[in-house]
Amino acid sequence: MKTEMRAIEITQYGKPEVLQICSRPVPVSGKGELLIKVAAAGVNRPDVLQRLGFYPVPPGASDLPGLEVAGEVVGGDVQGSGFALGDRVCALVQGGGYAEYCMAPAGQCLKAPEGLSMIEAASLPETYFTVWSNVFQRAHLSPGESFLVQGGTSGIGVAAIQIARALGHRVFATAGSDEKCRATEKLGAERGINYKTENFVEVVKELTAGKGVDVILDMVAGSYVPKEINCLADDGRLAIIALLGGNSAELDLGQVLRRRLTVTGSTLRPRSVAFKEKIAAELQERVWPLLTTRQIVPVIHQTFPLEQAVQAHAMMEEGLHIGKIMLTLD
Secondary structure: OOOEEEEEEEOOOOOHHHEEEEEEEOOOOOOOEEEEEEEEEEEOHHHHHHHHOOOOOOOOOOOOOOOEEEEEEEEEOOOOOOOOOOOEEEEEOOOOOOEOEEEEEHHHEEEOOOOOOHHHHHOOHHHHHHHHHHHHHHOOOOOOOEEEEOOOOOHHHHHHHHHHHHOOOEEEEEEOOHHHHHHHHHHOOOEEEEOOOOOHHHHHHHHOOOOOEEEEEEOOOOOHHHHHHHHEEEEEEEEEOOOOOOOOOOOOHHHHHHOOOEEEEOOOOOOOHHHHHHHHHHHHHHOHHHHHOOOOOOOEEEEEEHHHHHHHHHHHHHOOOOOEEEEEOO
16 A cells, blocks of 8 residues: 555645645544545535635645545445445545545445446535535425526536436526526426526526425525525525625515525535435435436536646636536546
């Protein structure tokens, strides 16, 4: 086993160019942790925020970016974990994914769905854990209810559309171009709404006979929040997971009271292993079979070798991608 590995570190806060290849010791796994030889890692918006200095590393987590990986179990506390050396797994991690080896709590690992490549498997954990915990656990999207996701062609968006549609919900999505709107519809959205040329509240109200949607997943916040309140059906739930539009909003609390609305939010990274383990178990039961049968298909926009993390982050910031941006390792 090697003692040193290639990794990408954030040398200082700033533009993508602050990401540099480096040599780091191979992490040492502790009780309940597995060591994974990384084949691929996902690039996510929180990685960009961490690089800019806006997303602090939780105590005890690796300072290296990267929140999701897939690869082979090569060490760690395997006994009693449900995994064996050589298993192909994907994992949600608190950091350290941009590296040849990564440590992950066994409870945050899932066996790679049959038929998926390592790149496809690595595209799943961060987005699928986030969507499941917010849309289905916090916002309780239930049978017969409708759903709107903002940013439908982001990694979160393509996962949310497909999961909700595969489970039988009416799905609507916003996106920033007509091309992206059509892409959301191919993924299962009933209607892609161009937020630059259309009023998503009016479109959704028209398509739902004035009722509105039951659940909204929002990565924008800011000025979107009052519009989303108007877009919700009675007893509707708004789940906020990012603040790309700002962290302040003006609410009509009268509507919240009269129509029994819920506004909630969460961040996944600092939550406990036990919390994430419950999400993993539900994904294994409810969603992994849909991936195996290709009712849900990972959407990979482009892959870059680890050494080109700068280019991957630049693409993420441009916002022109549809689906996931991935890093690959030899």
